Amino acid sequence: MDAYDIFKKLTKGAKFSRKPGRLAKDDVGDVIKQEIHTKSEIKRETEVIVQEEMKSVEDMNEGNSITLLSGFNNTGRRGKKRKRGDAQYDERKRKLLDEEQVNHYRNLNNINVVGRHVPEPSKTFDDYKVDVDIIENLKKCGYKEPTPIQKQAVPLMLEGRQILACAPTGSGKTAAFLVPIIQALHNPQRKGFRALILCPTRELAKQTQRECVKLSDGRGLRVHVISKIKRALTQYGSNSSQKFDILITTPNRLCYLLKQDPPAVSLTKGFRDQLDEILTACNGKDRKIVMFSATYTPIVAKWCVHNMKGLVRVTVGHRNAATDLVEQELLFVGNEQGKLLAFRDLVRKGLSPPVLVFVQSKERAQQLFNELIYDGINVDAIHADRTQLQRDNTVRSFREGRIWFLICTELMARGIDFKGVNLVINYDFPPSAISYVHRVGRAGRAGRRGKAITFFTIEDTVNLRSIAHVLKESGCEVPPYMLTMKKNPKKERKQLEKSAPKRDDITTTPWYERLKRGKRRKFREINAKLKKTSKESLNKSNDKKDDKKKKISKKSGGRQNWQKKQEENVIVNFLLIKNIKSMPIRFTSL
Numbered sequence: 176m177d178a179y180d181i182f183k184k185l186t187k188g189a190k191f192s193r194k195p196g197r198l199a200k201d202d203v204g205d206v207i208k209q210e211i212h213t214k215s216e217i218k219r220e221t222e223v224i225v226q227e228e229m230k231s232v233e234d235m236n237e238g239n240s241i242t243l244l245s246g247f248n249n250t251g252r253r254g255k256k257r258k259r260g261d262a263q264y265d266e267r268k269r270k271l272l273d274e275e276q277v278n279h280y281r282n283l284n285n286i287n288v289v290g291r292h293v294p295e296p297s298k299t300f301d302d303y304k305v306d307v308d309i310i311e312n313l314k315k316c317g318y319k320e321p322t323p324i325q326k327q328a329v330p331l332m333l334e335g336r337q338i339l340a341c342a343p344t345g346s347g348k349t350a351a352f353l354v355p356i357i358q359a360l361h362n363p364q365r366k367g368f369r370a371l372i373l374c375p376t377r378e379l380a381k382q383t384q385r386e387c388v389k390l391s392d393g394r395g396l397r398v399h400v401i402s403k404i405k406r407a408l409t410q411y412g413s414n415s416s417q418k419f420d421i422l423i424t425t426p427n428r429l430c431y432l433l434k435q436d437p438p439a440v441s442l443t444k445g446f447r448d449q450l451d452e453i454l455t456a457c458n459g460k461d462r463k464i465v466m467f468s469a470t471y472t473p474i475v476a477k478w479c480v481h482n483m484k485g486l487v488r489v490t491v492g493h494r495n496a497a498t499d500l501v502e503q504e505l506l507f508v509g510n511e512q513g514k515l516l517a518f519r520d521l522v523r524k525g526l527s528p529p530v531l532v533f534v535q536s537k538e539r540a541q542q543l544f545n546e547l548i549y550d551g552i553n554v555d556a557i558h559a560d561r562t563q564l565q566r567d568n569t570v571r572s573f574r575e576g577r578i579w580f581l582i583c584t585e586l587m588a589r590g591i592d593f594k595g596v597n598l599v600i601n602y603d604f605p606p607s608a609i610s611y612v613h614r615v616g617r618a619g620r621a622g623r624r625g626k627a628i629t630f631f632t633i634e635d636t637v638n639l640r641s642i643a644h645v646l647k648e649s650g651c652e653v654p655p656y657m658l659t660m661k662k663n664p665k666k667e668r669k670q671l672e673k674s675a676p677k678r679d680d681i682t683t684t685p686w687y688e689r690l691k692r693g694k695r696r697k698f699r700e701i702n703a704k705l706k707k708t709s710k711e712s713l714n715k716s717n718d719k720k721d722d723k724k725k726k727i728s729k730k731s732g733g734r735q736n737w738q739k740k741q742e743e744n745v746i747v748n749f750l751l752i753k754n755i756k757s758m759p760i761r762f763t764s765l
């Protein structure tokens with residue numbers, strides 16, 4: 176800004192004329208009246224003014240009105256035309272300031288948004304533009320103020336925006352999407368499913384249903400979880416599903432039902448490979464899609480950009496990062512035997528339950544359970560081989576504190592909210608960094624702190640580097656060598672995600688003992704099977720014998736024939752025995 180510009184600014188509103196008399200009207204000071212006649216004089220004068228004004232910068236900062244020269248007061252008033260311009264300027268300035276404040280608030284809460292016209296985050300539940308009963312339900316749940324994801328995602332969804340939201344595990348994403356859904360559905364209507372919530376497992380679907388029922392208390396919305404496919408086949412035909420408002424299920428179950436002819440579930444009204452199929456089935460006019468997760472891959476992001484118009488991305492913290500509420504540790508245990516020793520050592524030193532222990536397969540979950548059950552700790556296992564009832568009971572017992580150690584598979588890694596899990600032990604190394612983030616996220620939920628210990632052996636180096644980086648990002652200490660390890664080929668990492676590595680059984684029983692036990696078990700099984708089959712065949716052959724005896728007695732020379740046939744029967748029975756001839760089994764029924 177040169178001196179002339181400053182002069183213009185300082186003398187705005189003043190009219191200058193060569194006739195001194197006119198200036199008097201505008202209340203311009205005597206100095207200006209008399210001395211401003213030529214341009215050069217103006218320039219000189221302004222330089223003096225500028226110098227004076229430079230000295231009084233503090234005054235400028237203090238107030239809007241600046242006393243220039245005696246009798247001339249710059250109040251910021253302008254002529255008619257300028258006033259309009261000013262209003263616009265003020266408006267723009269106000270908007271910019273507001274935006275700055277909003278961005279500052281977002282930064283404070285670690286919220287990052289990408290998208291157009293994103294509404295400002297709500298500071299309190301009362302700022303939500305939702306009915307009072309929902310706010311009361313939120314408060315009844317014990318929630319005092321919205322979590323960062325709830326602050327930003329709820330206003331967005333209330334405006335009907337489609338979002339891809341990523342926030343740390345245990346940061347309240349469930350309520351973030353349930354509140355706007357409940358507000359939108361308002362009360363029960365017999366129009367069929369109007370909202371569809373897809374969860375990776377049935378356990379998580381059930382948990383989401385519970386949260387939904389709590390938050391919609393008093394509205395009578397009917398929330399349904401598909402638990403048994405067979406029952407669902409008869410239950411949700413295009414007419415019967417009319418009585419539900421919200422459907423919560425897993426993609427597998429839903430796809431199966433949609434493939435029936437006619438489809439066993441109708442999604443004709445409502446919000447909108449597997450996902451595409453489901454998307455096609457949700458053909459409501461005003462379909463909205465929202466995605467919430469603690470992690471997502473570029474493929475998911477691409478899918479969202481492609482299928483979700485006007486997409487807004489909301490990220491709290493870093494994408495795919497573990498929660499910083501969990502203190503994480505990587506523990507080298509040498510080999511499989513080392514794991515059991517390390518586990519027992521941890522128990523001996525003292526652990527505060529509840530503890531979740533992750534293994535890679537249901538077989539290993541059972542093996543570890545068989546080992547720990549004799550250690551005198553309250554332990555149970557949950558995996559896909561257990562019945563639904565058993566799974567539900569185990570989860571309930573763990574929630575109620577009757578089980579201290581729960582051994583589980585990847586089934587429980589995502590979304591399950593066990594309040595107060597103090598420790599997560601990754602007994603088997605997670606198949607990917609993303610799986611790691613979800614597993615350790617079962618601890619440190621809703622603002623509480625937790626701990627996670629991950630055992631690793633020499634065989635687990637494929638993903639060690641990427642998981643070490645996750646630890647480092649969430650502020651945990653990691654030995655430097657792990658961060659600089661050679662990156663393994665993507666193919667190898669992908670393979671690990673598909674199929675878990677082969678590991679020695681979890682057991683302290685010597686191999687010859689196990690072999691003996693295994694053989695004995697096998698003998699017992701085969702024995703039982705053979706007994707059953709031989710009884711059946713004996714009954715059949717007895718029936719046949721009776722028939723034949725009757726026939727033979729009628730025919731001459733029949734006895735010889737009958738004997739021959741008897742031998743055939745014996746041969747048939749013997750064939751069964753022959754196949755297992757090396758086994759010492761007595762066939763008493765024969």
Ligand SMILES: Nc1ncnc2c1ncn2[C@@H]1O[C@H](COP(=O)(O)OP(=O)(O)OP(=O)(O)O)[C@@H](O)[C@H]1O
Binds near residue numbers: 590
């Ligand atoms: N505003 C809130 N204030 C306090 N606690 C809350 C709030 N919102 C949710 N919670 C509690 O936080 C816990 C975690 O919530 P939720 O299961 O929704 O997390 P999440 O982000 O979906 O986790 P994950 O990624 O593991 O699925 C729950 O116990 C829930 O009751």
